[in-house]
Amino acid sequence: MPNARISGIAAYTPDYKLTNDELSRMVDTNDEWITTRVGIKERRIQKTPGLGSSHMGMEAVNKLLAETGTDKNDIELLICATSNPDYRFPSTASVIVQKCGLGKAYAYDIQAACAGFIVALQSANAYVKSGLYKKVIVVAAEMMSSMTDYQDRATCPLFGDGAAAVLVEPTDEPIGVIDGEYHVDGTGLPHLVMKAGGSVLPASHETVDARQHFVYQEGRAVYRAAVTDMYESSLNVIKRNNLSVDSIDWFVPHQANLRIIEAVGSRLGIAPEKVLVNIEHYGNTSAASIPICLDEYKHKLKKGDKVILTAFGAGFTWGAMYLIWG
Numbered sequence: 164m165p166n167a168r169i170s171g172i173a174a175y176t177p178d179y180k181l182t183n184d185e186l187s188r189m190v191d192t193n194d195e196w197i198t199t200r201v202g203i204k205e206r207r208i209q210k211t212p213g214l215g216s217s218h219m220g221m222e223a224v225n226k227l228l229a230e231t232g233t234d235k236n237d238i239e240l241l242i243c244a245t246s247n248p249d250y251r252f253p254s255t256a257s258v259i260v261q262k263c264g265l266g267k268a269y270a271y272d273i274q275a276a277c278a279g280f281i282v283a284l285q286s287a288n289a290y291v292k293s294g295l296y297k298k299v300i301v302v303a304a305e306m307m308s309s310m311t312d313y314q315d316r317a318t319c320p321l322f323g324d325g326a327a328a329v330l331v332e333p334t335d336e337p338i339g340v341i342d343g344e345y346h347v348d349g350t351g352l353p354h355l356v357m358k359a360g361g362s363v364l365p366a367s368h369e370t371v372d373a374r375q376h377f378v379y380q381e382g383r384a385v386y387r388a389a390v391t392d393m394y395e396s397s398l399n400v401i402k403r404n405n406l407s408v409d410s411i412d413w414f415v416p417h418q419a420n421l422r423i424i425e426a427v428g429s430r431l432g433i434a435p436e437k438v439l440v441n442i443e444h445y446g447n448t449s450a451a452s453i454p455i456c457l458d459e460y461k462h463k464l465k466k467g468d469k470v471i472l473t474a475f476g477a478g479f480t481w482g483a484m485y486l487i488w489g
Contacts, residue, residue, distance in 0.1 A: 202421025206323025
């Protein structure tokens with residue numbers, strides 16, 4: 164049975180930078196308050212009207228195809244991880260496939276909130292290992308600004324827009340996705356949710372007036388659960404694969420909050436220089452945060468490097484993945 168390796172990675176973020184200083188003119192906040200609490204200085208925002216998550220996903224996928232020299236007709240499957248689909252239906256994956264001209268690819272969306280990338284990558288891993296597909300693209304595309312309430316000082320500093328894509332292919336070498344574990348706890352629903360717009364509470368004048376179509380988050384509850392669950396799932400994967408913290412080359416957590424990242428890394432005992440972080444410049448891009456971070460640091464990643472990925476998101480949904488860079 165072959166392994167599934169990441170054979171290419173590319174990212175796209177919009178040009179517009181929403182800085183803390185600009186935010187401080189929109190809501191009652193300031194650079195020191197934001198930086199101290201979450202470690203974010205700026206975030207990228209897609210400002211062009213009429214463009215959604217699929218546009219950023221298309222940009223990332225086209226860049227990936229160009230950088231890897233991959234023929235569009237060779238892509239058999241595209242999985243899109245997003246919490247910000249262009250439409251309730253059809254899938255954003257189907258829009259990206261059409262925009263990129265991937266005429267022979269099947270495509271669908273995965274909704275696992277901020278854990279979407281590792282969940283989608285696990286699915287790609289299963290397809291490739293089984294032999295069903297040989298060339299799979301996983302793209303995470305998130306226009307978080309579309310669900311951010313810029314009147315809410317607690318949440319509006321957190322989120323940014325962006326997309327990243329990876330190519331997953333079979334290999335006979337002992338590299339690629341090695342192991343992972345994934346969890347869900349539905350009791351987390353009240354703590355991190357968009358209250359309206361679904362079938363439980365369809366859009367109405369009342370829901371719009373009540374500003375219920377934006378991210379609602381109870382920060383303390385989410386912080387506690389995220390630190391505990393990302394730590395425990397990462398530790399389980401490390402132990403199960405007979406790894407030590409010294410043998411891990413890179414630790415790549417979901418970029419939600421610098422304090423969460425620091426707390427998880429510290430509990431695991433991983434040296435700070437092994438923890439990849441770029442939240443200062445991009446904010447929380449949900450499912451796109453891990454692959455955007457990997458793309459930014461890909462010049463440091465060498466074949467054979469042992470990498471732990473971990474993420475936590477609404478649902479609550481969380482997990483960790485061990486891969487050997489290929």
